[in-house]
Amino acid sequence: MSQDDAGIDLDTSLGYVLKEASSALRAAMEEVLRPLGMNVTHYSCLELLAQRPGLSNSELARGAFVTRQTMNVLLQTLERDGQVTRAVEAAVGKAIPTRLTPHGRELLGRASAAVRSVEERMLSGMTPEERTAAFGSLQSMIRALRAGADTAPGNEGESL
Structure with missing residues (x-):
C-alpha cells in the first residue's frame, strides 16, 4: 500500500502534532482552572472582557471559539454569579455589551496566574x-x- 493509500502519516503530520499540542494545553489549563471553579471557556471570556470591555455575546463567542448559544448560557451564569454585568438593553442595535465586575477581575487575576504557569511549563524547554x-x-x-x-x-x- 502506498503512502497515498494509507492517508496521513501521523508521526510526521504537523497538523496532527498541533492538534495534540492544543489538546494537551487545554487539558493542562482545565486542570489548573478547575480549583478556581472555572474552565477554559469561562477564563477566555473573562480575559477577553478585561482586554476589550463591552464586547457583545457574538464577539465573545468568536473570541472564545464557541457558539453564540454556549456563550449566552455562560454569560447568564457569570452574571448570576456577579462576575460580569450586562446592560438591560442595547444602546445601539441588538448587541448588549458585557463588562467585568470587581469580583470578575479578582477571579481573572487568579486564573491568569494559573494559566501563565501552564504556558511557562509548556515553553520551559525552549x-x-x-x-x-x-x-x-x-x-x-x-x-x-x-x-x-x-x-x-465555494468561498x-x-x-x-
Whole structure:
C-alpha cells in the first residue's frame, strides 16, 4: 500500500502534532482552572472582557471559539454569579455589551496566574529564540490558512 493509500502519516503530520499540542494545553489549563471553579471557556471570556470591555455575546463567542448559544448560557451564569454585568438593553442595535465586575477581575487575576504557569511549563524547554521562532511560525500558519479559506472553492468573494 502506498503512502497515498494509507492517508496521513501521523508521526510526521504537523497538523496532527498541533492538534495534540492544543489538546494537551487545554487539558493542562482545565486542570489548573478547575480549583478556581472555572474552565477554559469561562477564563477566555473573562480575559477577553478585561482586554476589550463591552464586547457583545457574538464577539465573545468568536473570541472564545464557541457558539453564540454556549456563550449566552455562560454569560447568564457569570452574571448570576456577579462576575460580569450586562446592560438591560442595547444602546445601539441588538448587541448588549458585557463588562467585568470587581469580583470578575479578582477571579481573572487568579486564573491568569494559573494559566501563565501552564504556558511557562509548556515553553520551559525552549530558548527565548526558539519561543520567538515558534510564535512566528504559528502566526504564519494561521495567516496562510485564513488566506486559503478566502480562496477555497465555494468561498469566492467571501472574507473571514
